[in-house]
Amino acid sequence: MGPSNFESIRNSLVPSKVEVFVWRARKRRIAVLAELDKRGVDLHSVLCPICNQDVETVDHSLVLCSLAFDIWEQVFKWWGLGNFSNLSIGEIFLGNLSIHITDLGKKIWQEVEWTCGYLIWKNHNHKVSRTSIGMRQLL
Ligand SMILES: [Zn+2]
Incomplete structure (x- = not known):
């Protein structure tokens, strides 16, 4: 997903911080444990600290983790899209x-999805209070 593709998925309705987050999430450049592990950060575990059930990947933290999943289900219901099936964050x-x-x-609709993804990530990070891990390594 190069910069030119990013240009093509810009959305003028969202603040730039949300656009940047979406760009980073699509490039797997957010500080989930699986990505930190790939980049050599020494971790005790790569399991999601919220559910302890699966590796904390980008898709896990933003879609598959129970908290995120419930939110997407509600949003899809709200927009009359029926049951939310396991889509990737991409x-x-x-x-x-x-x-x-x-x-x-x-x-x-895209604005709603992007903003939800952003808020899910903020909430996820708040819950795991990941201040000690080198987020800069993902920039
Ligand atoms: Zn989880």
Whole structure:
């Protein structure tokens, strides 16, 4: 996913910090344990500290972890999209699910998805209070 692709998925409705987060999440450049481990950070465990059930990958923390999953299910219900199935975060952030609505509607739906992803990440990080781990290594 190069910079040119990032340009093509910009959304003027969201603050730039959300756009940057989406770009980083799509490039696997957010400080989940699986990515820190790949980059040589010494960790006791790569299991998700919230559920302790799976490796903390980008998709786990943003989609599959129970807390995130419940939020996406509610958002999909709210938008009349029925049951939320296991989409990857990349698929979710594309925001091009087959909803037959106007272009503006699609842009708003993408805004909702991006903002939800951002807030899920903020919440996840808040819960694990990951201040000691080198986030800079992912920049
Ligand atoms: Zn989890």
